[in-house]
Amino acid sequence: MLKELVQKFASVREINLMRxxxxxxxxxxxxxxxxxxxxxxxxxxxxxxxxxxxxxxxxPIAAAEETLPRxxxxxxxxxxGFAVTDTCPFxxxxxxxxxxxxxxxxxxxxxxxxxxxxxxxxxxxxxxNTQASxxxxxxxxxxxxxxLEEELNVQITDEEIWKAVDVINREKKALxxxxxxxxxxxxxxSGIELLTVAWSRSFSSNKGEMIDxxxxxxxxxxxxxxxxxxxxxxxLLTGCPVGLGSEKVIRLTEELGAHVVAMENCSGYKTLDLQxxxxxxxxxxxxxxxxxxxxxxxxxxxxxxxxxLNSMIxxxxxxxxxxxxxxxxxxxxxxxxxxxxxxxxxxxxxLHLESDYSNSDLESLKVRIEAMLEMVEK
Amino acid sequence: MIGIGIDIGSVATKGIIINGDKQCRAMVPTGWSPRDAGxxxxxxxxxxxxxxxxxxxxxxxxxxxxxxFEQADKTITEIKCHARGIAELYPEVRTIIxxxxxxxxxxxxxxxxxxxxxxxxxxxxxGTGRFLQVMATALGLDVSELGQSEEPARxxxxxxxxxxxxxxxxxxxxARGNDKGGIIAGLHQSVxxxxxxxxxxxxxxxxxxxxxxxxxxxxxxxxLEEEIGCMVIVSEACQYTGALxxxxxxxxx
Numbered sequence: 001m002l003k004e005l006v007q008k009f010a011s012v013r014e015i016n017l018m019r020x021x022x023x024x025x026x027x028x029x030x031x032x033x034x035x036x037x038x039x040x041x042x043x044x045x046x047x048x049x050x051x052x053x054x055x056x057x058x059x060p061i062a063a064a065e066e067t068l069p070r071x072x073x074x075x076x077x078x079x080x081g082f083a084v085t086d087t088c089p090f091x092x093x094x095x096x097x098x099x100x101x102x103x104x105x106x107x108x109x110x111x112x113x114x115x116x117x118x119x120x121x122x123x124x125x126x127x128x129n130t131q132a133s134x135x136x137x138x139x140x141x142x143x144x145x146x147x148l149e150e151e152l153n154v155q156i157t158d159e160e161i162w163k164a165v166d167v168i169n170r171e172k173k174a175l176x177x178x179x180x181x182x183x184x185x186x187x188x189x190s191g192i193e194l195l196t197v198a199w200s201r202s203f204s205s206n207k208g209e210m211i212d213x214x215x216x217x218x219x220x221x222x223x224x225x226x227x228x229x230x231x232x233x234x235x236l237l238t239g240c241p242v243g244l245g246s247e248k249v250i251r252l253t254e255e256l257g258a259h260v261v262a263m264e265n266c267s268g269y270k271t272l273d274l275q276x277x278x279x280x281x282x283x284x285x286x287x288x289x290x291x292x293x294x295x296x297x298x299x300x301x302x303x304x305x306x307x308x309l310n311s312m313i314x315x316x317x318x319x320x321x322x323x324x325x326x327x328x329x330x331x332x333x334x335x336x337x338x339x340x341x342x343x344x345x346x347x348x349x350x351l352h353l354e355s356d357y358s359n360s361d362l363e364s365l366k367v368r369i370e371a372m373l374e375m376v377e378k
Numbered sequence: 379m380i381g382i383g384i385d386i387g388s389v390a391t392k393g394i395i396i397n398g399d400k401q402c403r404a405m406v407p408t409g410w411s412p413r414d415a416g417x418x419x420x421x422x423x424x425x426x427x428x429x430x431x432x433x434x435x436x437x438x439x440x441x442x443x444x445x446x447f448e449q450a451d452k453t454i455t456e457i458k459c460h461a462r463g464i465a466e467l468y469p470e471v472r473t474i475i476x477x478x479x480x481x482x483x484x485x486x487x488x489x490x491x492x493x494x495x496x497x498x499x500x501x502x503x504x505g506t507g508r509f510l511q512v513m514a515t516a517l518g519l520d521v522s523e524l525g526q527s528e529e530p531a532r533x534x535x536x537x538x539x540x541x542x543x544x545x546x547x548x549x550x551x552x553a554r555g556n557d558k559g560g561i562i563a564g565l566h567q568s569v570x571x572x573x574x575x576x577x578x579x580x581x582x583x584x585x586x587x588x589x590x591x592x593x594x595x596x597x598x599x600x601x602l603e604e605e606i607g608c609m610v611i612v613s614e615a616c617q618y619t620g621a622l623x624x625x626x627x628x629x630x631x
Binding site (some may be wrong): 128349350363364366368370371374375 | 442454456494495496
């Protein structure tokens with residue numbers, strides 16, 4: 001039954017492709033997004049459908065390298081490659097694409113992408129602890145609101161934004177409940193299943209239905225019979241974003257007999273504790289607060305990520321931590337030093353891997369992961 | 379309990395059989411078939427020890443070829459096997475530097491061969507036996523001759539880490555009339571630097587052991603000691619460290 005439910009999530013992408021096409025035919029607008037920093041609430045409040053476009057497949061990278069440098073992060077190359085080859089239907093259907101200046105690579109890639117689609121780039125501050133940064137981010141949210149109103153020819157009211165805030169808050173809560181199931185021993189959901197659910201969610205055109213499905217999954221797992229404790233090592237994955245197509249580290253780890261019980265990355269737990277505060281008067285300010293709190297390595301300082309990792313290691317009874325950096329992602333690569341310190345202080349093995357979307361390093365990844373798991377076995 | 383440990387490396391396949399306090403060892407070139415090399419080692423070990431195949435309780439296999447070998451009762455990583463092997467030979471060692479044919483690694487160990495941390499070089503021949511093999515060919519030597527042919531006093535530093543570029547660099551140095559001894563010392567320095575950087579990143583704790591096929595090369599040992607600033611221990615059986623670890627685990631010692 002659990003397998004079937006997860007399978008239902010796996011088919012979300014396909015089903016919603018048809019729905020989005022139908023919705024487009026009736027005049028609804030689609031807005032493509034790349035990153036968890038994008039305030040989806042504004043898109044929902046504009047009556048449009050937000051869809052995730054973040055590239056997680058190696059397939060279009062060769063085409064992207066005709067324009068972009070080879071020594072660039074695979075996520076950027078994949079995202080651009082899908083756009084330039086017109087092989088991602090969700091990009092194809094997007095009326096507007098929203099990007100953020102999360103890193104130099106994305107910032108400059110979005111300039112080139114404007115030749116293919118209208119792209120709106122939000123300037124994300126580098127610091128998250130100054131008033132000037134916060135004010136800039138509030139302005140950027142207001143600028144996005146204006147652009148959406150112009151581009152989609154709508155009026156976005158505060159009332160609609162608050163409604164959308166409620167929807168996204170509920171969605172996050174439901175997804176968090178699914179991730180939290182894996183605090184149990186044995187973990188009821190495999191890492192690949194968890195990824196399938198979390199990643200597929202970004203393609204849904206109907207948030208209400210998605211929230212019901214997420215809650216249904218939690219309920220179903222609750223009804224399952226409790227099995228006995230499992231001695232397999234419990235691994236936490238952190239670092240760069242992972243999606244279906246770039247899940248090789250999760251797959252290898254589970255093939256080697258361990259459980260990936262938790263993921264602290266942006267398709268995982270990173271944003272799930274963050275709820276938009278609904279007590280204030282200005283929904284834009286409330287959204288700015290929530291989004292600026294996201295513990296991405298592009299922010300400085302990024303102490304909340306280390307606190308989050310620290311508590312996740314305890315809550316999910318983690319035995320070892322894998323920190324995955326995609327090639328040329330400097331901020332995650334450098335922050336690995338701090339993450340390593342936190343993990344080692346807790347007496348756990350810490351494995352930092354640098355890789356790309358290709359399969360060329362499967363064997364060398366495997367020997368490293370295997371050696372780390374051997375460190376856990378007594 | 380009788381156990382066999384086999385380390386199927388990219389260049390050589392090493393094996394050790396343990397029967398109580400008796401040990402026999404054998405080595406063959408891996409060639410193109412890790413499976414055949416593993417089988418050849420088992421045959422040689424049984425021959426040498428006079429033990430029958432069915433008397434052997436466990437065969438544990440490590441090294442890059444471990445996954446291709448169906449007769450393995452268990453496969454273990456090189457990291458754990460080197461740690462176990464060194465714990466037997468030199469229990470005081472806390473850092474292992476292993477340079478093999480296609481990779482190099484640094485392993486920090488605690489008591490009884492417990493692995494505390496490790497690092498491996500990435501996707502590149504720099505700082506491996508392969509690097510030295512290519513350079514030896516360019517110099518018209520066998521890789522085994524490099525150690526005795528170096529002249530550290532006339533060390534010519536090689537600036538390229540990349541195997542392909544370093545090869546053109548030494549061809550250039552030879553063309554300008556430089557002699558081989560200084561070039562070889564420079565090559566050893568280059569390997570030592572590369573591996574020492576990896577070791578320092580993880581933190582070096584004495585004593586330090588140097589294992590793997592490249593440890594036979596006294597020039598690399600010298601360069602490594604200079605770069606990390608302390609003495610390194612090389613066992614006469616340095617190439618067999620991984621196989622020894624696997625054999626000890628297989629015979630549950």
